[in-house]
Amino acid sequence: MKKLHNKVAIITGANSGIGLATAKLYLKEGAKVVLSGRRKEALDEVAASLTGDFITVTADVSIAEDNKRLIREAINAYGNIDILFLNAGVVLKPTPTDEITEKHYDEIFNINVKGPILAIKEALPHINDAGTILFNNSVVTQRGFDGLGIYSATKGALRAYQRVLTSEVKSRKIRVNSIAPGPIATDIFTKMGLPKDITEEMGKGFAQRVPLGRFGTPEEIAKSALFLVSDDASYINGIELEVDGGMSQI
Ligand SMILES: NC(=O)c1ccc[n+]([C@@H]2O[C@H](COP(=O)([O-])OP(=O)(O)OC[C@H]3O[C@@H](n4cnc5c(N)ncnc54)[C@H](OP(=O)(O)O)[C@@H]3O)[C@@H](O)[C@H]2O)c1
Numbered sequence: 446m447k448k449l450h451n452k453v454a455i456i457t458g459a460n461s462g463i464g465l466a467t468a469k470l471y472l473k474e475g476a477k478v479v480l481s482g483r484r485k486e487a488l489d490e491v492a493a494s495l496t497g498d499f500i501t502v503t504a505d506v507s508i509a510e511d512n513k514r515l516i517r518e519a520i521n522a523y524g525n526i527d528i529l530f531l532n533a534g535v536v537l538k539p540t541p542t543d544e545i546t547e548k549h550y551d552e553i554f555n556i557n558v559k560g561p562i563l564a565i566k567e568a569l570p571h572i573n574d575a576g577t578i579l580f581n582n583s584v585v586t587q588r589g590f591d592g593l594g595i596y597s598a599t600k601g602a603l604r605a606y607q608r609v610l611t612s613e614v615k616s617r618k619i620r621v622n623s624i625a626p627g628p629i630a631t632d633i634f635t636k637m638g639l640p641k642d643i644t645e646e647m648g649k650g651f652a653q654r655v656p657l658g659r660f661g662t663p664e665e666i667a668k669s670a671l672f673l674v675s676d677d678a679s680y681i682n683g684i685e686l687e688v689d690g691g692m693s694q695i
Pocket of ligand 1: 460482483504506534626629636
């Protein structure tokens, strides 16, 4: 029996990296998947390469109306929701505190915090009892990286919000968990807008701080994202699972 047979899953930020690897695994495990992302051309490209029961929805998570439409289109296609994976997120250019601007702050917080919270608000009435909500947090809530103050603050905010949500949905037996990845080889680093050599140098620094001495892969995160939403994790609720090669532990 497939682990997500007939389950309906929404994944935000599913056109690349961790979201895409998770979408592939959920499809393989029998889920009906709603892949959402900001760039339509990227979603179209992904759609052409996938097999299984899925739809794509172009939606910017930082826009309230887009979150409403995402959930509406998911419901229209599949009825109720079993799994909501709030994965979309950005780091943007590392910025020390004395260079932080309101624009930088608003952009990251709107995508990383406002987006998931509004998506949950829209989705909640349609999430089946005993469904699951999964956040994609980060090791940055446990280890400090210069220039990533705002990004780290967004992930800390999600972790705090997750605890409240876990309690708020308890009467419906909805499980609310998080993954906290360490450095994972995705496009998120190239999207920071830094020169290639600096990005590579930064990557080496990250890897040195991981006991396993390397970046993780999106597929390694996807396996945890499958575990936490599946019945294998039926008594796991409210946690943050570090998938970071040990980075948060030393
Ligand atoms: N890679 C890591 O080392 C790492 C570590 C810890 C946590 N994470 C978290 O993992 C999640 C996924 O990141 P990733 O590493 O897989 O990077 P990625 O390949 O860049 O994927 C990020 C996804 O989020 C989407 N996204 C960004 N802004 C959006 C918006 N406003 N509306 C809708 N979608 C939006 C992106 O779409 P576009 O490409 O169209 O912008 C993309 O599909 C993020 O929340 C990130 O914070 C990553």
